Amino acid sequence: MHEVCGPGAYTYAFVLAARLGGVCMWVRGRRDLTLINPNGFTDFIAPSELIFCNTKDEIQSLAVTEEALRAGAVSLVVVSLNKPLGLTEGRRLQLAARDGKSTGLAIIPEGMGSNAAETRWRCAPVFGHGDSTLQKWELIKNKSGTLGAWHVRWDATSRRLIMVSPAGK
């Protein structure tokens, strides 16, 4: 179970889905107005590989996420949350992901991470000359390693993440 925040969180989720392959499940609240656009993410994954669930509230979102993680039929479960995850919920999702051998990703608002998360990332797009997908990914929490920051860009033709050295000041 991982967490991502910042304005580039959606891009991070799609890059992860493309890396993991297989079917991705996207869990979102019914009142969430932001809609992912299938014509916009064809560069990352095929829209037929994505299934999304509309849930009534946060509790339902978490229940659906847990069930999907445990089933092991999908490789990635993305859930957008508005409230910080409690320790119990975080631990349950963690165990479910371990049972199902799948990855969970929570899109959280800035500064609302939970202690149960394996890693937490902050992603933000960066203005770059002639390059349209440049992003700065910061690893701000890591249970099993060090922190770091990278400038990356997505190559649509090879469907690969390319590491870019940050531009000199």
Place this chain on the structure above:
Amino acid sequence: MFDGMQRRVVSLWFPRLASNRVLRRYPLDGPFALTIKQNNANRLYCLNAEATQQGLHQGMPYSDARAFCPDLQTAPADLPQDQRFLQILRRWAMRYCPWVGLEGQDGLVLDVSGSAHIFGGEEGMLCDMRARLMRAGLSVQIGLADTRGAAWALAHHGEGVASPGEMLPALQTLPVVALRLDEKTSVALAWLGLRKIGDLAAAPRAPLTRRFGPDVLMRLDQALGQQPEEIMPLADPPHYGVRMTLPDPIGLVSDVMAGTERLLIQLCAKLKAQEMGARVLAVTLRRVDQDQQEVELRLARPLRDPHRILPLFERGLAGVDAGFGIDQLRLEATQVEALPVRQISHTLERGKDQLDDLISRLGTRIGLENIQRFLPADSHIPERSFIIAPAAYCEPQSGWASPNPRPLCLFPPEPIAASGPHPPERFRWRRMFLTTGRATGPERIAPEWWLEDDSWRSGLRDYWRVDTIQGRRLWLFYTPQNPGWFVQGEFP
């Protein structure tokens, strides 16, 4: 069919089938009629006996009928329901013989050869039919003869029984309409002086055929038994329901699951024999205090494998209140789909099965229609270039192509303060001050005038992709017909 045995056919005609059906449920006194809308006029469709006594008749305009008979009570006719009722009567009539067919909209035809003696001969059988139908509140006219045509004639024109082998004496005095001829032909025959069936049978055949075609004599021959006529028995639609009654009530979830498993195995064997798969299943649990609870399971894909369906019931059955115990389980596949037997493929499709099971399981929690996927649609309007459809009821499709890059996420247009046809140098969006670094565009998209859409009332849109120095890459549009700038999406 039965060589060497006299064929006997009963024709049942329900002259007031529709009104009888309604009055059985809501009994009324006084004149009553069902109305039907034909050619923009309300007409009487089916009347009860009191209404006929008042001088009303079928096909009469409703307003005339009200003028003649102010206390007439009416209800609208429901033809599909009448047909369903006739099907029920057909099933009921199977108690007399196995060979029952429908006769038009309001009749049944029974081939009772060799089954009359069970009910004490033909007389006894007809009495039994009449008594049972009368108790059910249905008016009926019964004809019994050797042939279908003769039985029909007797049922519709004065009831009667034609003794075996003597069709002509029984039919002789009936009008020619009783031969199932159309109005025009029977009027033409009456002009020739052929009013009764006896007259027609005695008339020379060749001139009749020359004048009226072969139909008239074919009907006559069919009635008299010189030409055969078949009765088409209808098969019962397959019923996918099984039940189990228990001598002692049960209450544990594991016991109910075990009972459900037994029923599922039976039901799935039935489904397999018919090459069908269940899409919606319902378990009805009857408690000792006669209270019933139903657990419904909607599947993401037609299934008939008991070991895959059973775990999906677990969540629903665990939520049932058993009270003092459950003593009857009933399992029915309320919606089935064709599921032909498939060759085991060499490509492994295990993942798909797992995914379908997951969708079914999540469907029991949040509803199957809330699990969706994208399908491509043919439109250049960004919000309408895809369809969101329930994943359980559609297959994934390919064919995603957009000539221009599209944003990763879309939101309802948010206005920003700017003017002029070119993107603003700096602007404020979501409490952020942004500076334009690079602007690409415009791409003009015209509204689809053939579809009503409030959000496209403002006319044409010029879309710009704006990369800001702060990093955000936004999708802005300008509406030249109603000047204004909006943000609608964000690029990766």
